[in-house]
Amino acid sequence: xxxxxxxxxxxxxxxxxxxxxxxxxxxxxxxxxxxxxxxxxxxxxxxxxxxxxxxxxxxxxxxxxxxxxxxxxxxxxxxxxxxxxxxxxxxxxxxxxxxxxxxxxxxxxxxxxxxxxxxxxxxxxxxxxxxxxxxxxxxxxxxxxxxxxxxxxxxxxxxxxxxxxxxxxxxxxxxxxxxxxxxxxxxxxxxxxxxxxxxxxxxxxxxxxxxxxxxxxxxxx
Numbered sequence: 001x002x003x004x005x006x007x008x009x010x011x012x013x014x015x016x017x018x019x020x021x022x023x024x025x026x027x028x029x030x031x032x033x034x035x036x037x038x039x040x041x042x043x044x045x046x047x048x049x050x051x052x053x054x055x056x057x058x059x060x061x062x063x064x065x066x067x068x069x070x071x072x073x074x075x076x077x078x079x080x081x082x083x084x085x086x087x088x089x090x091x092x093x094x095x096x097x098x099x100x101x102x103x104x105x106x107x108x109x110x111x112x113x114x115x116x117x118x119x120x121x122x123x124x125x126x127x128x129x130x131x132x133x134x135x136x137x138x139x140x141x142x143x144x145x146x147x148x149x150x151x152x153x154x155x156x157x158x159x160x161x162x163x164x165x166x167x168x169x170x171x172x173x174x175x176x177x178x179x180x181x182x183x184x185x186x187x188x189x190x191x192x193x194x195x196x197x198x199x200x201x202x203x204x205x206x207x208x209x210x211x212x213x214x215x216x217x218x219x220x221x
Contacts, residue, residue: 005124005217006131009144010190011178012151014201014209015126018144021210023124026217031068031117033127033134034097035077036110038088039066041096043079051099058105066110098178101128102185129188131196140217141196150202151175
C-alpha cells in the first residue's frame, strides 16, 4: 500500500518548496498540482482564451494533455508534449490558474492523473483541495499557511531576486483576492480538512517546517 501526504494551503504559503524538500528527504514522488493547473491556464492564455470565459475554457479542455516528467530528480510539466515548466511560473499565469481551477471541466481533466499517481507511488501532493477532495484517504494531511504580509514579502523577494519589477502592496492585494476566490469557489473550496494538522510557517524557516512534517510522516508509517 502506498503512503500519501497531502499538503493544502493558500497561495504563497510555501507548499511547493516544503513538499519538494519532504519528497527528497522521504524519497517520495512530488506531485505539484498547482503546476498542473498553471499548465492548463498557460494553454488557455496561449490560445487567446480569457480565463473568465468558462464556456471557452471548458471546450478547450478536451484538446489539452498535461503530463509530468522527471529528469535527474527534477519535475517537468508538459502540455501536449511541450515542456512549459518555466513559462507557467509567470504571475499572470498564476492568477489565471486561480480562476480556471474553479471550473468543473478543468478539475475533471486533471483529477484522474493525480489519483492514479497516488495509487501507484508514495507521493507528496500539494494544492488547495488535496486532503479534502483529491486524496481524502491520505495518511497525513497538512494545512500549511502564513500571514498575507509574510506570503507577499516572500513573493516580492523571489521576484526582485530574479530582476522582476514588482510592487509589494499590489502583491498583497493579489494574494488576498486569490485567497477569497479559493475559499469561496463552489467546487472544492480551500478549507482545512477535519483530520489535517495546521502548520503556520510565518515564523518558521523552510528547514524547520520540513523537519516538523517529516517527523510526523516517519512516526505515522
